[in-house]
Structure formats: C-alpha cells, structure tokens
Amino acid sequence: MILAAAIVEFSTAALLHNARTAREYAPNSKLIAVIKANAYGHGAVQVARILEAEAEVDAFAVARLDEALSLRDAGIKKKILVLQGFTQIEELTIFHEHQLDAVVHSEYQIEYLENSQINASLSVWLKIDTGMNRLGVQPAQFKLLLTRLRECRSVADEVKFMTHFANADDRQDRKTQQQESCFIETINDETGQKSAANSAAIIAFPVAHYDWNRAGLMLYGASPILDESAQVLGLKPVMNFYARVIAVQQLQKGDAVGYGGSWIAPKNMCLAVVSAGYGDGYPRAAKSGTPVIINNQQASLAGRVSMDMLTVDLTGCNDINIGDKVTLWGDGLPINEIAQSAGTIPYTLMCGITARVRRVWL
Numbered sequence: 545m546i547l548a549a550a551i552v553e554f555s556t557a558a559l560l561h562n563a564r565t566a567r568e569y570a571p572n573s574k575l576i577a578v579i580k581a582n583a584y585g586h587g588a589v590q591v592a593r594i595l596e597a598e599a600e601v602d603a604f605a606v607a608r609l610d611e612a613l614s615l616r617d618a619g620i621k622k623k624i625l626v627l628q629g630f631t632q633i634e635e636l637t638i639f640h641e642h643q644l645d646a647v648v649h650s651e652y653q654i655e656y657l658e659n660s661q662i663n664a665s666l667s668v669w670l671k672i673d674t675g676m677n678r679l680g681v682q683p684a685q686f687k688l689l690l691t692r693l694r695e696c697r698s699v700a701d702e703v704k705f706m707t708h709f710a711n712a713d714d715r716q717d718r719k720t721q722q723q724e725s726c727f728i729e730t731i732n733d734e735t736g737q738k739s740a741a742n743s744a745a746i747i748a749f750p751v752a753h754y755d756w757n758r759a760g761l762m763l764y765g766a767s768p769i770l771d772e773s774a775q776v777l778g779l780k781p782v783m784n785f786y787a788r789v790i791a792v793q794q795l796q797k798g799d800a801v802g803y804g805g806s807w808i809a810p811k812n813m814c815l816a817v818v819s820a821g822y823g824d825g826y827p828r829a830a831k832s833g834t835p836v837i838i839n840n841q842q843a844s845l846a847g848r849v850s851m852d853m854l855t856v857d858l859t860g861c862n863d864i865n866i867g868d869k870v871t872l873w874g875d876g877l878p879i880n881e882i883a884q885s886a887g888t889i890p891y892t893l894m895c896g897i898t899a900r901v902r903r904v905w906l
C-alpha cells in the first residue's frame with residue numbers, strides 16, 4: 545500500500561485498556577463513555593462498536609440528538625444520553641422512538657414535556673447547575689421543577705440527577721468540593737440515581753463517584769489532570785498521529801525558514817520537511833521547540849507550521865532519510881505536551897484532525 549503523508553492510527557487495545565482503567569478508578573459506579581464530537585475525533589461509531597462489543601462500558605453520551613441518531617443507525621444498542629437534551633418539542637417523539645436518554649437542564653424543556661401529547665416514558669436526567677453556570681437548573685428551583693417533571697405522563701418514573709464540574713482538572717481547586725456539596729444538598733432526600741464525575745473527577749475526586757460516571761478524555765488516553773502525565777495515571781494514547789519526511793534541507797547560519805521567516809538558523813544545520821501541517825490538524829500555534837519524534841529520535845519544530853508541512857530541526861539526529869516516519873503525537877510523545885506547547889488542550893487537538901488524514905484502526 546502507498547504510505548499516507550499524514551495518518552492517524554487508533555489503538556483498539558489502548559481504548560479497551562483505558563476503559564478498564566476508568567472502571568478500576570471507580571469500581572462501584574457504572575461507566576458512561578462520552579463519545580461526542582465524533583468520539584473526540586476518533587470516530588464515534590467505531591469507538592462505540594468496540595466498547596459495546598467488549599462490554600467495557602454501560603452507556604454512551606453524546607452532545608446532540610444527531611450524534612445519537614448516527615449511533616442508533618449504526619446499530620448501537622446501549623443506553624445513549626444526549627447531554628444537551630431536546631431543544632424543540634418535535635424532538636420528543638424521536639427521543640422516544642430511538643430510546644434515547646434526555647438531559648433536562650432548563651425549564652422550557654419541562655414545558656415541552658408537559659405540553660407534549662406523546663405516549664412515552666422517556667428516561668430523563670435532571671441536570672443541576674452547581675456552579676459552572678452553563679447548563680442546569682438552579683438549586684433553588686430544583687424541588688419545584690422535579691415535581692413538575694415527575695408529574696409529566698411522558699417521563700419515566702425514576703428521574704436521575706446529574707451535574708458537571710468546572711475545575712476538576714486541578715486537584716487543588718476547592719470549587720469541585722463546593723459543587724459536590726451543592727449537588728448533594730440540592731438533591732437532599734430525593735431518591736434517584738446520580739452522576740457527577742467527568743474524567744478528572746473519576747481520577748482525582750472519588751467522593752463524586754455516584755451511580756454513573758462520565759469518562760471522555762481519559763478513554764482516549766490523554767491526561768485530564770493538570771501537570772500529571774497520562775502514563776503516570778495509567779492511560780495509553782489511542783490516537784497516534786504520524787507523518788513522513790519529504791525533504792531534507794542543508795541550512796547555512798542565518799537562513800530564514802518558512803512563512804514570515806520567523807525562524808533563523810542559529811548555525812549551519814539540517815532541517816527536515818515533514819508532510820503534515822495545520823491542514824491536517826497539527827496546531828499552527830505550536831511553538832518552535834515543540835517536540836517531534838523522527839525515526840525514533842527526539843527532534844523539535846523549527847519555524848511556523850504551514851498548511852501541508854512543518855519543519856524540524858535535525859540537530860542531534862542521525863541518519864534521517866526521505867520517507868522516515870515522524871510521530872507528531874501518540875506513543876512516546878504525549879498529546880498533553882503538544883497541547884501545552886501550542887497553548888491549547890488535548891481535546892482541541894483530538895477534535896481537530898481533518899478529513900484528509902488517513903485513519904486506521906489497529
């Protein structure tokens with residue numbers, strides 16, 4: 545087969561390992577695999593099929609109805625939570641037909657349920673805003689809204705409760721504990737299953753392990769915790785992003801490299817031109833010095849990333865040839881490090897791999 549200029553190889557073994565690891569962190573909770581945004585760029589159907597076949601998770605979560613429908617179309621049978629719930633009354637029939645769980649986060653959704661004529665018993669999660677101030681009903685309104693929800697004929701008997709943490713990636717941040725207390729105090733003596741933890745809280749905040757946890761980033765093998773490596777946390781990268789050397793340049797001291805000539809060779813040196821750029825999803829903001837692995841040797845980015853290429857300082861590398869494999873992130877090169885060097889987070893890098901990149905599951 546012709547080698548791809550830019551390729552992501554996904555590891556089934558790493559995905560299963562990370563799902564098991566998420567379970568080990570929280571052995572008494574059920575696990576929801578968050579596969580929104582095309583499973584953070586990994587391919588939602590493929591990820592769901594693997595996890596469903598191996599019975600490594602109890603449910604899936606996506607952000608929107610369309611994402612859930614693609615999974616049902618692909619034959620995914622497990623419970624699917626739609627994290628934004630329904631946003632139009634007409635959607636209620638579809639939630640019912642496809643057996644989708646709806647998050648109810650706003651009063652208007654309860655009005656839709658009250659006004660709907662559908663003959664259904666929808667599975668509903670009432671989301672409480674405990675301090676993120678994005679989606680969720682206010683604690684002061686909780687009792688009243690829960691009562692209204694329970695009176696809806698279209699709602700299944702047991703309403704579940706959820707909340708979402710804003711700062712759980714930082715072990716020192718006290719807001720997570722405040723949100724957790726607010727969640728429990730708000731629910732008070734109401735019975736119903738609960739869910740609070742995202743990846744960071746699964747790892748760092750065991751008091752928030754309730755009936756269901758929602759793992760996203762950790763499933764894909766990046767670290768959800770500030771300044772802690774995925775490897776130390778027991779996670780393995782699922783996504784390996786590779787490109788190839790397509791040219792080698794001999795530079796003289798003072799030569800300017802790339803657009804804007806922002807990088808100037810500090811000495812006579814060799815430069816590799818690598819076949820991936822921001823048009824493939826490599827971040828343009830990655831600074832010179834960002835690590836890459838080239839033919840199993842550490843090297844670093846030199847000069848601006850362009851659309852189809854990036855350039856690498858070969859100082860200290862031996863025997864680099866046309867066609868050599870270049871790791872941009874993945875095994876041996878944590879995506880967290882690349883994200884940090886580009887002033888972003890691993891989530892955006894995973895989501896940003898573009899359509900032209902070849903994808904292979906191993």
Ligand SMILES: *Cc1c(COP(=O)(O)O)cnc(C)c1O
Pocket residue numbers: 578580627708741742743744758759760761762768
């Ligand atoms: C995206 C999302 C998650 C998963 O977050 P990770 O940090 O990727 O684990 C969990 N819950 C909700 C409500 C989300 O939107």
